[in-house]
Amino acid sequence: MVKWSDFERTTIQDIFSKIDKDVVGPAALSRCLIVYPWTQRYFSSFGNLYNAAAIKSNPKVAAHGKVVLAGLERALSNMDNIKETYAELSVLHSEKLHVDSDNFKLLADCLTIVVAGQLGKEFTPEIQAAFQKFLAVVVSALRKQYH
Amino acid sequence: MKLTAMLSRREKELIKEIWERLTPVAENIGADALLRMFASYPGTKTYFSHLDISPGSSHLFSHGKKIVLAIAEGAKDISQLTVTLAPLQTLHAYQLRIDPTNFKLLSHCMLVALACYLGEDFTPVAHAAMDKYLSAFAAVLSEKYR
Numbered sequence: 001m002v003k004w005s006d007f008e009r010t011t012i013q014d015i016f017s018k019i020d021k022d023v024v025g026p027a028a029l030s031r032c033l034i035v036y037p038w039t040q041r042y043f044s045s046f047g048n049l050y051n052a053a054a055i056k057s058n059p060k061v062a063a064h065g066k067v068v069l070a071g072l073e074r075a076l077s078n079m080d081n082i083k084e085t086y087a088e089l090s091v092l093h094s095e096k097l098h099v100d101s102d103n104f105k106l107l108a109d110c111l112t113i114v115v116a117g118q119l120g121k122e123f124t125p126e127i128q129a130a131f132q133k134f135l136a137v138v139v140s141a142l143r144k145q146y147h
Numbered sequence: 148m149k150l151t152a153m154l155s156r157r158e159k160e161l162i163k164e165i166w167e168r169l170t171p172v173a174e175n176i177g178a179d180a181l182l183r184m185f186a187s188y189p190g191t192k193t194y195f196s197h198l199d200i201s202p203g204s205s206h207l208f209s210h211g212k213k214i215v216l217a218i219a220e221g222a223k224d225i226s227q228l229t230v231t232l233a234p235l236q237t238l239h240a241y242q243l244r245i246d247p248t249n250f251k252l253l254s255h256c257m258l259v260a261l262a263c264y265l266g267e268d269f270t271p272v273a274h275a276a277m278d279k280y281l282s283a284f285a286a287v288l289s290e291k292y293r
Contacts, residue, residue: 035278055271113262129183
């Protein structure tokens with residue numbers, strides 16, 4: 001069972017209430033596809049991912065970015081049992097989507113950087129640490145059902 | 148180490164521009180990146196037991212400044228990175244002996260520091276270029292380890 005301090009709970013809730021969710025999800029996913037181009041292998045049905053401009057304006061990428069963020073909000077509402085909350089998602093990513101679980105960390109890092117860009121100075125080292133702990137728990141839950 | 152294949156001319160320009168812009172605030176960026184690393188990856192503090200790394204300490208600023216200025220210096224002519232970093236390679240291999248996995252941690256925190264400071268200007272393209280540069284920098288730094 002993951003232990004969350006009061007500071008961590010408050011901080012993480014706070015971050016999600018401050019960020020522009022319709023922007024952050026799409027921005028994080030498109031950034032991941034640009035910074036780590038090999039991740040595009042999972043999105044061959046998304047159409048034009050030819051360059052950064054195409055990726056940023058791709059409507060399927062944007063839509064999927066929102067799906068990812070909605071998934072994170074589910075973890076946020078179930079912080080004390082993220083593992084169970086994500087069991088089906090983990091099976092989905094492993095058995096159906098066949099995503100190499102190392103990629104989850106890449107997306108998590110891009111998400112951190114997008115949030116940092118939005119919050120600026122407010123994204124202090126301690127707040128970053130809390131956010132990264134949350135993402136690490138999410139990534140670990142997503143990996144759980146892989147075998 | 149063939150870096151020219153990894154970074155386009157445009158990317159090298161972008162990297163050089165960004166570090167030029169950050170040189171005047173080197174100590175702030177450097178201290179910020181270090182503090183972020185210590186907060187998220189407490190194990191990294193073990194390398195700094197001889198310094199005062201509390202927020203605002205003069206050690207933190209001077210050490211952060213050193214790191215950022217070295218990165219900025221390398222960015223001026225990326226094709227010469229192995230030459231520019233030769234003394235630092237020796238320092239890290241024989242004296243500091245920092246486990247190279249830690250370079251990734253500092254690089255990540257450096258990117259976060261840049262995102263906080265540059266905001267929208269830290270575009271995905273700039274981020275990609277910077278991530279590649281910092282990876283190359285770290286790889287060159289650990290070349291003399293064994």
